Amino acid sequence: MNNFTFCSPTYFVFGKDEENNVGKYVKRFGGTKVLIHYGGGSVVRSGLLDRVKASLQREGIGFVELGGVKPNPRDSLVYEGIALCKAEQVDFVLAVGGGSTIDSAKAIALGAVYDGDFWDFYSGKFVEKALPVATVLTIAAAGSEGSTGSVITKEEGLLKRSTDSDALRPVFSILNPALTQTLPAYQTACGVTDIMAHLFERYFTNTKDVEVTDRVIEGLLMTMIHEAPKVIENPNDYEARANIMWAGMLAHNNCCGVGRDQDWSSHDLEHELSALYDCAHGAGLAVVFPAWMEYTMRHDVMRFAQVASRVWGCAMDYQHPERTAKAGIHAFRAFLRSIGMPQTLAELGGKAEDIPYLAHTAAYGNGNSGTMGGFVILQEEDMANIYRLML
Amino acid sequence: MNNFTFCSPTYFVFGKDEENNVGKYVKRFGGTKVLIHYGGGSVVRSGLLDRVKASLQREGIGFVELGGVKPNPRDSLVYEGIALCKAEQVDFVLAVGGGSTIDSAKAIALGAVYDGDFWDFYSGKFVEKALPVATVLTIAAAGSEGSTGSVITKEEGLLKRSTDSDALRPVFSILNPALTQTLPAYQTACGVTDIMAHLFERYFTNTKDVEVTDRVIEGLLMTMIHEAPKVIENPNDYEARANIMWAGMLAHNNCCGVGRDQDWSSHDLEHELSALYDCAHGAGLAVVFPAWMEYTMRHDVMRFAQVASRVWGCAMDYQHPERTAKAGIHAFRAFLRSIGMPQTLAELGGKAEDIPYLAHTAAYGNGNSGTMGGFVILQEEDMANIYRLML
Numbered sequence: 001m002n003n004f005t006f007c008s009p010t011y012f013v014f015g016k017d018e019e020n021n022v023g024k025y026v027k028r029f030g031g032t033k034v035l036i037h038y039g040g041g042s043v044v045r046s047g048l049l050d051r052v053k054a055s056l057q058r059e060g061i062g063f064v065e066l067g068g069v070k071p072n073p074r075d076s077l078v079y080e081g082i083a084l085c086k087a088e089q090v091d092f093v094l095a096v097g098g099g100s101t102i103d104s105a106k107a108i109a110l111g112a113v114y115d116g117d118f119w120d121f122y123s124g125k126f127v128e129k130a131l132p133v134a135t136v137l138t139i140a141a142a143g144s145e146g147s148t149g150s151v152i153t154k155e156e157g158l159l160k161r162s163t164d165s166d167a168l169r170p171v172f173s174i175l176n177p178a179l180t181q182t183l184p185a186y187q188t189a190c191g192v193t194d195i196m197a198h199l200f201e202r203y204f205t206n207t208k209d210v211e212v213t214d215r216v217i218e219g220l221l222m223t224m225i226h227e228a229p230k231v232i233e234n235p236n237d238y239e240a241r242a243n244i245m246w247a248g249m250l251a252h253n254n255c256c257g258v259g260r261d262q263d264w265s266s267h268d269l270e271h272e273l274s275a276l277y278d279c280a281h282g283a284g285l286a287v288v289f290p291a292w293m294e295y296t297m298r299h300d301v302m303r304f305a306q307v308a309s310r311v312w313g314c315a316m317d318y319q320h321p322e323r324t325a326k327a328g329i330h331a332f333r334a335f336l337r338s339i340g341m342p343q344t345l346a347e348l349g350g351k352a353e354d355i356p357y358l359a360h361t362a363a364y365g366n367g368n369s370g371t372m373g374g375f376v377i378l379q380e381e382d383m384a385n386i387y388r389l390m391l
Numbered sequence: 392m393n394n395f396t397f398c399s400p401t402y403f404v405f406g407k408d409e410e411n412n413v414g415k416y417v418k419r420f421g422g423t424k425v426l427i428h429y430g431g432g433s434v435v436r437s438g439l440l441d442r443v444k445a446s447l448q449r450e451g452i453g454f455v456e457l458g459g460v461k462p463n464p465r466d467s468l469v470y471e472g473i474a475l476c477k478a479e480q481v482d483f484v485l486a487v488g489g490g491s492t493i494d495s496a497k498a499i500a501l502g503a504v505y506d507g508d509f510w511d512f513y514s515g516k517f518v519e520k521a522l523p524v525a526t527v528l529t530i531a532a533a534g535s536e537g538s539t540g541s542v543i544t545k546e547e548g549l550l551k552r553s554t555d556s557d558a559l560r561p562v563f564s565i566l567n568p569a570l571t572q573t574l575p576a577y578q579t580a581c582g583v584t585d586i587m588a589h590l591f592e593r594y595f596t597n598t599k600d601v602e603v604t605d606r607v608i609e610g611l612l613m614t615m616i617h618e619a620p621k622v623i624e625n626p627n628d629y630e631a632r633a634n635i636m637w638a639g640m641l642a643h644n645n646c647c648g649v650g651r652d653q654d655w656s657s658h659d660l661e662h663e664l665s666a667l668y669d670c671a672h673g674a675g676l677a678v679v680f681p682a683w684m685e686y687t688m689r690h691d692v693m694r695f696a697q698v699a700s701r702v703w704g705c706a707m708d709y710q711h712p713e714r715t716a717k718a719g720i721h722a723f724r725a726f727l728r729s730i731g732m733p734q735t736l737a738e739l740g741g742k743a744e745d746i747p748y749l750a751h752t753a754a755y756g757n758g759n760s761g762t763m764g765g766f767v768i769l770q771e772e773d774m775a776n777i778y779r780l781m782l
Contacts, residue, residue: 001568001633003406008399014650015394177392209630211617212638215610223603239600242392246650247603255646259405259637
C-alpha cells in the first residue's frame with residue numbers, strides 16, 4: 001500500500017425531504033447571500049427549486065439564481081455566474097442538480113474569488129480558494145457531491161478539462177434519493193455506469209497488497225449489480241435509489257482509491273467521445289470500459305480473474321485463469337446491455353473512420369502528453385486499437 | 392434505509408515514517424502549545440516519543456507531557472491532564488498510542504475548556520466543545536482515531552462510561568502501520584477482534600434494504616479474515632498491518648453504520664467483563680460475541696445466513712438456512728481461536744457464580760435502564776442466558 005492522505009469533510013445529509021432543510025445548513029456553514037445554480041426543466045417543474053427557495057427564505061437568506069446548465073457544462077455559463085456573484089456579492093454557491101450543475105458551480109465558486117480568467121485553473125493552476133459550495137443532488141452518477149473535482153468544456157474548440165482541489169469539496173451535500181425517482185431509465189443507467197466506472201478506474205492498479213480497498217470497491221460494485229436492475233424495472237423504488245445514491249458518493253470521494261495507483265484511461269478515452277458526439281458520459285463509458293478491459297487484460301490476468309470471481313460470481317478456472325478473466329468482462333458487458341446501455345461506437349453515432357482522429361486527439365489534443373493510464377500506459381496506437389474494439 | 396447525516400472531517404495521514412511530520416500538521420491545525428499524552432513503555436522505548444518531540448521542536452511548537460495511560464483509562468489521570476492543560480495554557484492535545492490513550496486525550500480535551508467536573512460529560516451532558524485532539528496511532532483496534540467517542544473508567548466503583556460528540560473527532564490522525572509491528576500477537580489479535588466487533592455491531596440491524604452498508608461491512612470483515620493470520624504468523628508484515636489499520640478506522644468512523652439501526656449489546660455485555668476481570672476489551676469481545684450470536688440467531692436467521700455465506704464462504708443450505716447461519720457462527724469461533732483468542736468466561740478469569748452479578752450490573756448498574764441492544768432487546772434474564780453460553 002502506498003502512503004496517502006485522506007480527508008472527506010463534506011457534511012452529508014441523506015434521506016427523504018431533507019432538501020427542505022437546505023436553508024438551515026446554508027446558515028450553519030456561514031452563507032448569507034446565495035447563488036442557486038441549476039440546469040432547468042425538471043428542477044423547476046418538480047417544484048424542487050421552489051422548495052429550496054422557500055427553505056432559504058425561512059432562514060432569511062438572500063439569493064440570486066442562474067439556471068441553464070447543460071450536460072458537459074460550458075465555460076460561457078461559468079463566466080456569467082462569476083460576473084453575477086461579483087455583482088451581487090454572493091458568498092455561497094448552491095448547486096441544485098447533478099454532476100454537470102455541481103461542476104459548473106465549483107467553477108463559478110473558484111472564479112468568484114479570482115481576478116484573472118477562471119480557465120487558468122483548468123489549464124494547470126492550483127485552486128487555493130473558492131467560495132463555499134454546497135449541493136442538493138438530483139442524479140446519482142458523477143460523485144461530484146463529495147469530490148474535489150470539476151470538469152468544464154470550453155466552447156471554443158470543445159476543450160474538456162478538469163481541475164482538482166480540496167477547496168472544491170462541497171461543505172455540505174443533501175442527498176434525497178426520492179429526487180432521483182423522476183430520472184428516465186436511460187439516464188439512470190448512464191449514472192449507474194458512471195459509478196461503476198469510478199470504481200473500476202481505481203480497482204485496476206499495479207499497487208500490491210491493497211485488500212482493504214479492493215474489498216470495499218468489490219462491495220460497492222456488487223451493490224450496483226444488485227440494486228440497478230430494481231430501479232430500471234421500477235423507477236420509484238426508493239430503497240434501491242438510496243443504495244445507488246450513497247454508493248455513487250463512496251465511489252468517487254476517493255475512499256476507495258487511497259493508497260493505490262489508479263488508471264483513468266477509460267475516462268480519458270470517453271472524453272473524446274462525448275466531445276465529438278455529445279453523447280452522455282455514462283453511455284460513452286459503457287462502450288469504452290469493456291473494450292479497455294479486453295485490451296489490457298493480459299497485463300494482469302489474475303486481477304481480472306479476481307474481480308470476475310468475487311464480483312461477478314464467475315467460477316475460477318485455476319488451470320486457465322484468463323478464461324475466468326474473460327468471463328468477468330463478458331458479465332460486465334451483459335450487465336450493461338441489460339440496463340439498456342450501448343455497446344458500440346456506432347450506437348453513439350461514431351464511425352470507424354473517426355478513429356484516427358479520436359486516438360490522435362486523445363493522445364495529443366488539449367495539450368495531452370501522448371500517453372495515458374496508470375495501470376497500463378497507452379500510446380496513440382493502443383488508443384486506436386481500443387477504439388477499434390468498440391466497432 | 393433510514394435518513395442520516397454523516398461527516399468524517401478527520402485529516403488522515405497514512406504510511407511509513409509519517410509520525411515525523413506531526414509538527415507540520417499540529418501547526419497547520421493551529422496548535423501552539425501541545426499536551427503529548429501517552430501510555431509509557433513501548434512508546435518511550437521504541438523512540439517514537441522522541442521522534443514526535445523532535446518534529447514539534449522543528450516547527451517551534453512548545454509542549455508538555457503526560458504519560459501513564461493504562462488500558463481501560465482512568466479518570467484520575469484525566470483530572471491530572473486537565474489541570475496540566477489549564478496550568479500550562481495548552482491549546483492542543485496530541486495522543487500518542489492506542490485507543491485508551493486517545494480516549495483519555497479526548498476526555499482531557501473536553502475537560503480543559505470546562506469549568507465543572509469533566510465526568511458530567513460521561514454522565515449524559517452533551518460535549519459542545521473541546522480542545523483540538525490529534526493522534527499518532529500505535530494500535531489498530533478501537534477506531535478512536537476517527538471516531539466521535541471516548542470511554543473512561545471512574546476508579547470509584549469501576550464505572551465504565553462513554554461520551555460521544557463531533558467535537559471529539561480528531562482533527563488529524565497519523566497512521567503508520569510500522570508502529571504496530573512491535574505489538575505482541577495477543578494484543579494484535581485483541582485489536583483484530585475489536586475491529587470485527589465494531590463491524591458486527593453495525594451489521595446486525597432490523598433496518599431493511601441496506602445493501603450498500605452491508606456490502607462495505609462484509610468487505611471489511613473479509614479483509615480482516617484475509618490479513619489477520621498473516622500478522623499473527625509474521626508480526627513484521629507491513630502490508631497486512633496496513634490493511635488492518637485502515638480497516639480499523641473504517642470499521643468505527645461510522646461510514647459502515649449510516650442509515651441503519653445498530654445493536655451494541657455485545658459491547659455492553661463485554662464492558663462488565665473488563666470492569667470485573669480487567670481483561671483486554673478484545674479478549675472479552677471474543678468470548679461475548681459468538682455467544683450473543685447464538686442467542687439472537689433465531690431473531691433473523693436469514694441475516695446470519697447472509698453473513699455466513701458472503702463472508703465466511705459457508706454453502707447456503709436453502710432448505711435449512713439455520714444450518715448455514717450456525718455454520719457462520721462456528722466459523723467465527725474457529726477464526727478467533729486460530730488467532731489465539733479465548734473462548735470461555737473461565738479463560739478470562741470468570742466463574743459461573745459471577746453471572747447473576749454480571750447480568751444484574753449490565754442491566755441496572757451505572758444507571759442502566761434494564762434493557763440493551765438494537766437488533767434484539769435484551770432483558771436481565773437474556774443477559775444471564777448469554778453469559779451462561781460463555782461457560
